[in-house]
Amino acid sequence: MLRIETIEKRIDNRQVLSGVSFEVEPGQIVGLLGRNGTGKTTMLRTIVGIYNPDSGKVTLDGIDVHAKPEVKRDLVFIPDAPTALEGYKLGECGRMFARIYPNFDMDFFQDTLKQFGLAEGQKVRKLSKGMKMLFSTTLGLATRARYILLDEPTNGVDVIAKKQLLALIMEALTPESSIVISTHMLHELDRIADKIVLLRDGKTDEQWTLEQLQQQVRKLQIVFTNGASAQLLDQPCVHVLQQIGPVHTVLMESEELYSLLSDNNKLLIDELPLTLEDWFMWKSGGDGDAA
Numbered sequence: 001m002l003r004i005e006t007i008e009k010r011i012d013n014r015q016v017l018s019g020v021s022f023e024v025e026p027g028q029i030v031g032l033l034g035r036n037g038t039g040k041t042t043m044l045r046t047i048v049g050i051y052n053p054d055s056g057k058v059t060l061d062g063i064d065v066h067a068k069p070e071v072k073r074d075l076v077f078i079p080d081a082p083t084a085l086e087g088y089k090l091g092e093c094g095r096m097f098a099r100i101y102p103n104f105d106m107d108f109f110q111d112t113l114k115q116f117g118l119a120e121g122q123k124v125r126k127l128s129k130g131m132k133m134l135f136s137t138t139l140g141l142a143t144r145a146r147y148i149l150l151d152e153p154t155n156g157v158d159v160i161a162k163k164q165l166l167a168l169i170m171e172a173l174t175p176e177s178s179i180v181i182s183t184h185m186l187h188e189l190d191r192i193a194d195k196i197v198l199l200r201d202g203k204t205d206e207q208w209t210l211e212q213l214q215q216q217v218r219k220l221q222i223v224f225t226n227g228a229s230a231q232l233l234d235q236p237c238v239h240v241l242q243q244i245g246p247v248h249t250v251l252m253e254s255e256e257l258y259s260l261l262s263d264n265n266k267l268l269i270d271e272l273p274l275t276l277e278d279w280f281m282w283k284s285g286g287d288g289d290a291a
């Protein structure tokens with residue numbers, strides 16, 4: 001198991017991470033969410049040892065990643081742009097990674113590049129932004145490292161290739177491996193993540209399995225009839241996404257309140273499908289935007 005324990009990190013005299021803790025279990029896809037600048041990339045860089053934490057630690061099966069660099073072979077980080085590889089040809093990158101990662105899957109690497117129409121003789125620098133992400137995500141998945149950390153893998157990727165990329169990510173997961181994805185594409189995570197970790201102001205704010213989230217947070221459309229008071233919704237466990245006259249679209253994180261409202265015959269209540277985007281808007285302080 002990969003365990004991140006109360007990581008703190010200052011960069012340029014600025015506290016970027018101030019208490020990040022979460023765990024990644026084998027077989028899981030974990031989505032790392034947070035608004036721009038909350039520290040997701042810094043966190044991923046710290047996990048793989050590009051940065052050393054000021055305090056806290058990252059352990060892999062109990063071994064401190066920063067104290068025992070050889071453990072890093074079980075981790076691969078794919079940044080949101082493969083800047084370090086720009087001067088190389090795609091095939092050269094594959095061969096370099098094959099020397100570092102003992103389980104590198106060259107057949108997968110070559111077949112997937114072909115699937116995306118990418119030639120091994122091309123220079124990384126000459127690829128478009130989306131093609132660079134297709135290439136670098138393919139390279140990362142081909143390592144067959146136990147923990148694959150992807151920073152915005154679908155950045156700039158068109159919808160057709162995105163679908164293929166998400167399928168590859170899902171297929172790359174084995175019961176022994178895990179994938180951590182930092183992304184703003186919440187509707188993609190909705191489909192593939194087992195667990196989500198929300199970063200706010202450099203701290204892990206909340207973490208849920210998607211199953212728990214669906215069970216504990218409800219999205220409801222409530223119509224107040226016969227003069228029923230909407231003040232019932234004025235509680236911290238309720239977030240109003242939208243209000244049009246007596247019709248309120250809300251998120252609710254309380255079974256007790258839900259039961260209470262369900263028993264009120266002046267209210268008409270419909271349950272709507274909850275999306276990660278709804279929840280993220282609530283928890284990260286966005287304005288209402290009912291879907």
Ligand SMILES: Nc1ncnc2c1ncn2[C@@H]1O[C@H](COP(=O)(O)OP(=O)(O)OP(=O)(O)O)[C@@H](O)[C@H]1O
Binds near residue numbers: 039040
């Ligand atoms: N090398 C650096 N030098 C100075 N400041 C940095 C550096 N790297 C990150 N920061 C700062 O740390 C904060 C977190 O940045 P980070 O890239 O980790 O956020 P993020 O959550 O990945 O953002 P985004 O979603 O926009 O990619 C930002 O305020 C950023 O300006």
